[in-house]
Amino acid sequence: DAKTTQPPSMDCAEGRAANLPCNHSTISGNEYVYWYRQIHSQGPQYIIHGLKNNETNEMASLIITEDRKSSTLILPHATLRDTAVYYCIVRVANRDDKIIFGKGTRLHILP
């Protein structure tokens, strides 16, 4: 079973920041937080991952709380193309291990 809890769906206005929360209260010390998304009819796409420090790349920012029990993925300026299911996953990094996908959050970007 997935070790994360996400809201089933969220709406965000186009051009605004989309903030997607994730709870992972049982995360272990050596587990990272990963985010993937799946745009309709496409394969999942890696977005970002982090251990305890905040991370930013060209796609998004990842904010992890100090106790590491929750995190937020931020899409700074959402566009219609960001409409997708977003998956928050915790797993040990640098290993060739399976990804256990939960139900994710269906993000709707509204024009």
Add this chain to the structure above:
Amino acid sequence: DTAVSQTPKYLVTQMGNDKSIKCEQNLGHDTMYWYKQDSKKFLKIMFSYNNKELIINETVPNRFSPKSPDKAHLNLHINSLELGDSAVYFCASSQAGRGGEQYFGPGTRLTVT
């Protein structure tokens, strides 16, 4: 410059047939995976191979047999297809020591009639 490619994209076949799905990655990764996404959109791991060796084999019927001729290819052969095999099958690849992120192919939609 496709990173992970799958063929075919769509596959429609009848019950009882045998079919194969092919996957290729040009990322130089040493691990490849097969995932299944059912009609309820749940994504689940089926198999993974590292350098042509099977390392993950989830509870999958014996009718499914992965084959890795080299580390850039992982094919999925399915015998005696059943209605319940209808799903989207995704191939993925990753490289150990680079962060663990996996790169997925576009998927193969299998419909068994």
